[in-house]
Amino acid sequence: MGVTVTGAIASVLRALSSALRTLADTGQQVVDFAYVKVLGLPFVVLGYRQTGKTTLLSYLRHNAEYLVEFEPEPTSAGGEAVPTFTTKLDGENVKLRPRRDVGGEYAMWDTDWVDLLLQTKPRGIIFMIDHENPYQHKEAMNFVLNLIEDEPAARRNLKMLLLLVNKSDLWADRHTVEDILDEFRNETRRLKSQSERIGYQYHVAATSLVAEDGVHEAMTRFFNGIRPRVKQSDG
Numbered sequence: 144m145g146v147t148v149t150g151a152i153a154s155v156l157r158a159l160s161s162a163l164r165t166l167a168d169t170g171q172q173v174v175d176f177a178y179v180k181v182l183g184l185p186f187v188v189l190g191y192r193q194t195g196k197t198t199l200l201s202y203l204r205h206n207a208e209y210l211v212e213f214e215p216e217p218t219s220a221g222g223e224a225v226p227t228f229t230t231k232l233d234g235e236n237v238k239l240r241p242r243r244d245v246g247g248e249y250a251m252w253d254t255d256w257v258d259l260l261l262q263t264k265p266r267g268i269i270f271m272i273d274h275e276n277p278y279q280h281k282e283a284m285n286f287v288l289n290l291i292e293d294e295p296a297a298r299r300n301l302k303m304l305l306l307l308v309n310k311s312d313l314w315a316d317r318h319t320v321e322d323i324l325d326e327f328r329n330e331t332r333r334l335k336s337q338s339e340r341i342g343y344q345y346h347v348a349a350t351s352l353v354a355e356d357g358v359h360e361a362m363t364r365f366f367n368g369i370r371p372r373v374k375q376s377d378g
């Protein structure tokens with residue numbers, strides 16, 4: 144099934160590559176092209192501890208067989224470098240650039256999360272929660288929304304925030320995603336109004352990384368949301 148996610152990224156990249164091939168030589172379009180080729184698509188994955196951040200990054204980089212053996216340690220302070228993933232497309236390399244995997248402990252919000260957002264100026268943020276610790280998820284989410292509000296660098300390139308309600312294999316038989324989000328009414332309302340005001344998209348999806356449920360759709364939506372847009376002028 145890692146094939147599915149790899150397939151999801153491959154299809155996003157295929158769309159991206161065909162979009163790039165249609166670009167003409169105007170300045171803006173050349174900048175988009177250079178940006179994608181040289182810098183990749185920077186995005187960050189945030190969320191309270193143990194929500195699945197490291198698992199998601201590994202999932203995106205490896206085939207699913209890898210997950211069976213995968214028991215991540217909690218990510219320690221300072222985070223861990225994640226290499227750029229390069230995918231070959233029509234003989235060309237296209238890069239996705241997550242930069243660094245940070246942990247979800249409180250102590251890391253003010254340090255690692257802030258640094259990561261300010262340095263990366265991400266095009267996308269994946270924010271992960273699960274069915275436990277609603278209080279901590281709320282705090283973590285408000286922390287990120289505050290940073291987007293207060294730090295121009297954190298929102299400068301932001302095109303999409305994807306809210307993943309993960310571990311659906313553990314809750315889907317008892318709760319709907321709406322039940323879980325009910326605890327986060329204020330935060331989702333805030334997300335909606337901030338996204339409209341600042342001008343980024345948001346999307347909410349339920350996923351199970353271990354059962355590979357909903358991941359393909361959510362990642363396709365996310366990577367489509369953060370890739371540079373080709374202007375649809377027919378002129």
Ligand SMILES: Nc1nc2c(ncn2[C@@H]2O[C@H](COP(=O)(O)OP(=O)(O)OP(=O)(O)O)[C@@H](O)[C@H]2O)c(=O)[nH]1
Pocket residue numbers: 190191192193194195196197198199213214215216217218219245246247248309310311312313350351352353354
């Ligand atoms: N049941 C279930 N477990 C999951 C899922 N995704 C991740 N996990 C497990 O949740 C635990 C935490 O996953 P990590 O990827 O280390 O979480 P993290 O957000 O990186 O954690 P920190 O680095 O401590 O902040 C691991 O045991 C994963 O195997 C899921 O969809 N379902």
Ligand SMILES: [Mg+2]
Pocket residue numbers: 196197198215216217218244245246247
């Ligand atoms: Mg981790």
